[in-house]
Amino acid sequence: MLISKDSRLSFEKSRAGRRGVKMPSSRLIQGASHIPDDMKRKRPLLFPELTEPEIVRHFVNLSKKNFSIDTHFYPLGSCTMKYNPKINEWAAALESFAGVHPLQPEETAQGILRIFYELEDYLKEITGMDRFTLQPAAGAHGELTGMMLVHAYHERRGEINRRKVLVPDSSHGTNPASAALLGYHVVELKSNDRGRVDLKALESQLDDETACLMLTNPNTLGLFEEEILEITKRVHQKGALLYYDGANLNALMGIARPGDMGFDIVHLNLHKTFSTPHGGGGPGAGPVGVKKELIPFLPLPLVEKKGNNYGWIERNEQSIGRVKSFYGNTGMLLRAYVYIRTLGLSGLKQVSEDAILNANYLKEKLKMVFPVAVDEACMHEFVLSLKNGKNQIVHAGDVGKRLLDYGFHAPTVHFPLVVEEALMIEPTESESRETLDQFIEAMKQIAQEIQTDPEKVKSAPHTLPIRRPDEVLAARKPILSYRDQMREKILQAEGVQS
Numbered sequence: 259m260l261i262s263k264d265s266r267l268s269f270e271k272s273r274a275g276r277r278g279v280k281m282p283s284s285r286l287i288q289g290a291s292h293i294p295d296d297m298k299r300k301r302p303l304l305f306p307e308l309t310e311p312e313i314v315r316h317f318v319n320l321s322k323k324n325f326s327i328d329t330h331f332y333p334l335g336s337c338t339m340k341y342n343p344k345i346n347e348w349a350a351a352l353e354s355f356a357g358v359h360p361l362q363p364e365e366t367a368q369g370i371l372r373i374f375y376e377l378e379d380y381l382k383e384i385t386g387m388d389r390f391t392l393q394p395a396a397g398a399h400g401e402l403t404g405m406m407l408v409h410a411y412h413e414r415r416g417e418i419n420r421r422k423v424l425v426p427d428s429s430h431g432t433n434p435a436s437a438a439l440l441g442y443h444v445v446e447l448k449s450n451d452r453g454r455v456d457l458k459a460l461e462s463q464l465d466d467e468t469a470c471l472m473l474t475n476p477n478t479l480g481l482f483e484e485e486i487l488e489i490t491k492r493v494h495q496k497g498a499l500l501y502y503d504g505a506n507l508n509a510l511m512g513i514a515r516p517g518d519m520g521f522d523i524v525h526l527n528l529h530k531t532f533s534t535p536h537g538g539g540g541p542g543a544g545p546v547g548v549k550k551e552l553i554p555f556l557p558l559p560l561v562e563k564k565g566n567n568y569g570w571i572e573r574n575e576q577s578i579g580r581v582k583s584f585y586g587n588t589g590m591l592l593r594a595y596v597y598i599r600t601l602g603l604s605g606l607k608q609v610s611e612d613a614i615l616n617a618n619y620l621k622e623k624l625k626m627v628f629p630v631a632v633d634e635a636c637m638h639e640f641v642l643s644l645k646n647g648k649n650q651i652v653h654a655g656d657v658g659k660r661l662l663d664y665g666f667h668a669p670t671v672h673f674p675l676v677v678e679e680a681l682m683i684e685p686t687e688s689e690s691r692e693t694l695d696q697f698i699e700a701m702k703q704i705a706q707e708i709q710t711d712p713e714k715v716k717s718a719p720h721t722l723p724i725r726r727p728d729e730v731l732a733a734r735k736p737i738l739s740y741r742d743q744m745r746e747k748i749l750q751a752e753g754v755q756s
């Protein structure tokens with residue numbers, strides 16, 4: 259060992275004898291005869307020794323090293339990083355909700371059951387669907403659930419030859435992945451030159467082996483499918499179902515409904531459109547809504563009104579079964595419920611109108627700086643293309659990194675795949691004109707830098723504690739705790755390859 263036992267075990271800021279709190283002596287430990295010997299701690303517990311102000315500063319400073327929606331503009335396309343109202347957090351933390359146990363008898367959990375029931379009602383009204391399951395824990399989980407419903411529906415009708423799922427090339431990457439997980443043969447549809455579903459391409463693939471068309475609308479270019487009614491008609495004529503990826507419903511609330519467009523199944527991302535927090539891997543909520551014919555296949559349990567009370571429906575022979583323990587991420591459902599109740603239907607409509615307005619404002623200003631992938635009125639987001647010929651020096655990802663120096667979270671880069679050097683920008687409705695203008699200004703300056711000092715953009719960020727981590731290594735071998743980091747250092751000092 260090159261590092262002494264003490265320095266290896268102590269935290270860097272720790273100094274022996276410093277105290278933040280004084281622990282009362284424990285009677286348990288003094289007379290610990292009732293703790294079996296083999297369960298007793300062999301070594302003293304490792305705590306850093308620090309005063310309270312040192313600890314507070316340490317954690318507050320750590321928290322400031324991150325970009326978050328509470329600290330920065332976060333135009334991460336497709337992710338809808340809107341502000342998470344604090345009233346949602348207040349409601350989710352109420353003891354009467356946070357303290358409910360999932361195995362409590364239903365007559366003692368009427369409050370939360372009523373919230374589930376009413377939330378389902380609101381989602382039905384917003385989307386034009388007939389019933390929802392609130393169980394799925396994410397958008398992709400909703401897609402998987404939806405594809406299981408598609409499978410159950412065709413199987414029930416004896417049409418097991420339907421093994422093909424059509425997915426436009428402008429759809430979200432999770433769509434083909436979810437269909438493939440269920441063993442479907444995924445067929446990609448090429449978009450037309452306006453970035454929409456090409457009816458001829460659709461027609462050429464549609465046949466009586468088609469199980470479903472999965473459509474993201476607005477698509478990942480931020481464009482509304484104008485021929486949506488024609489698309490749904492043709493798919494239904496062939497006996498196939500229509501799946502609506504409604505993760506991006508932020509553009510449509512109070513304006514248009516997937517149910518009215520002819521869709522059979524839709525998932526929503528409450529952790530996008532309905533302001534529940536996300537990032538860092540969850541938790542989320544991806545409720546799935548269906549039309550009447552598919553209700554019998556929905557996962558169980560569902561919430562039902564029984565007289566004046568609310569209760570569970572636990573049995574149904576045709577159900578695909580559970581897709582999540584208990585009833586999903588309850589805290590997320592509660593937050594979304596509060597969001598809907600605080601805004602009302604007219605408020606939700608204004609959310610969508612403002613999201614569209616903000617996106618179009620940014621697009622119009624930024625297209626003078628970088629070309630737009632499809633220069634048409636957009637919905638809640640749009641895509642720039644930074645492609646500039648064969649000898650491209652600065653890539654979309656570099657611009658994303660440089661934006662961090664200007665105090666903005668990066669947009670989504672190199673996605674959607676249909677656009678080369680894509681920068682996908684979604685401002686959301688919760689940003690002010692001033693913030694949007696500052697972002698435009700930063701983009702102009704970066705465009706200038708690309709001309710005068712491309713190296714500066716290529717080597718960004720210059721102002722952050724970590725610059726360009728190895729993204730694969732960071733994902734595969736994350737160092738998540740202090741001790742992991744120490745271990746790495748020790749191994750390095752000893753010349754051991756980990």
Ligand SMILES: *Cc1c(COP(=O)(O)O)cnc(C)c1O
Nearest residue numbers: 336396397398430432474503505
């Ligand atoms: C975010 C998103 C998804 C996936 O949602 P997750 O909750 O991340 O699984 C699917 N489709 C679209 C269009 C999305 O924007």
